[in-house]
Amino acid sequence: MRACVIGAGVVGCSIGLELRRRGCDATIVDRNGAVGHGSTSASCGIVRRFYSEPGMIAMAQEGAGIWADWAAYVGPIDDDPAVFLRPGMLFIPPRIDDGVRGIVAEMQRLHVPVALLSPEEVTARFPFLDMASQFPPRPVDDPSFFEPGEAPIEGAVFEEDAGYVVSPGLATQNLRLAGERDGVRFLLNREVVKILARDSGDYQVDLAGGDPVHCDVVVNAAGPHSSQVNGLAGVELPLETRALRREVHALGNPQYTDEAGGQVPVVGDFNGGIYFRPESGGRTLIVGSTDPACDALEWIPDPDDFTPCVTEPYHRRQSLRLMKRFPEVRLGPARGVAALYDVTVHDWYPIADRTDQPGYYVCIGTSGSSFKTAPVLGGLMAEIIDSCEAGRDPDRSPVQLELPRVGVAVDTRFLSRLRGDIQTTGTVIG
């Protein structure tokens, strides 16, 4: 079987490698000159298991196992393997309710080292964090923004061994080298301009500049360009994917010391509307948004046309929210990155599936949180494609994905294009 994967981000490179490992002839095409230069390059690389949907908890746990064993996963390559740093992750939900307790129980069932901490336990462990509840987060120009929270948070979830990968770009380059070693072909600086399903049952993928790719299956892994690429193939999905603009800002880390390198964990502060983590050996903090209801989402109709640099309103909003949770932080100049998520508008979960057009597959709508699961999604896509091309219909009989590191199989219908409503926060938290 000959496959053409469109997009050489972390997802496309993972799919290419996994297809090749199953004996497929894989070509990955990207319009950029290097791999991982789409949204992957802006990723914070956070690896956590706290998700509403049990299947995603299991896939994220499998992903964490792969990142922890990355050098072995990619095999011998002439490059430094990306490193998974694990300072732990503190997740501060709006409240500790049965939903949160259920997620923690499911994580524990899958052997994630996770615990519910009381506010006192959080303070004992991370005394630099302010424990006032900020929920619901307010706009920074709200007159009450700086008023102290009246009640403390109800508690937090701590994943002992969560962390982040340094760096997502390097990890994707590792995947490229592993793929090339095993026979994956990369066509870079080549833009896909048309995807033609031919009467003979195969595909012609036209590239700007000529020399089309002929293949049996096409996989759309084009990130924020996912719906444009579906358009090139004339494919419509029942679930819409859309590009959403994001900014991530860098501030000094007041907890950093040369000796300790900083004791700040990754913090998913859904209560305060932000997430943050250490960077550069702990010297810097990077902060992003969890999209609280009071902020308008910045949907981008054309992913080739958006402001590609950080802006003062975002910087102020995210920095001030960070300073409420972490009062020692000082406001600095606006530094950071602006990039796009590819969001499945319905529920913020990826779509990893076949389509109604035989031979055309999608792994899209990664919704700002699929770096951690990219190698697992790669394996899932290879499984879907293999079984579908062998005549099985995953719409009737969804792939039960074996996760060897976790020791469970996951029913993957929650990633199908035909799924109904699933358990989700409808945000990047998933």
Ligand SMILES: Cc1cc2nc3c(=O)[nH]c(=O)nc-3n(C[C@H](O)[C@H](O)[C@H](O)COP(=O)(O)OP(=O)(O)OC[C@H]3O[C@@H](n4cnc5c(N)ncnc54)[C@H](O)[C@@H]3O)c2cc1C
């Ligand atoms: C700011 C930010 C922070 C994030 N933080 C995290 C995090 O902490 N943890 C986590 O798990 N996830 C995170 N994510 C999400 C994660 O990074 C993405 O889910 C993942 O990188 C998506 O990878 P991808 O390969 O699907 O897309 P991309 O990396 O965008 O790759 C798609 C590729 O397709 C190519 N392409 C598009 N159209 C064409 C065409 N017509 N022809 C040829 N090539 C084409 C593009 O050039 C691009 O290289 C974050 C994302 C962002 C933006």
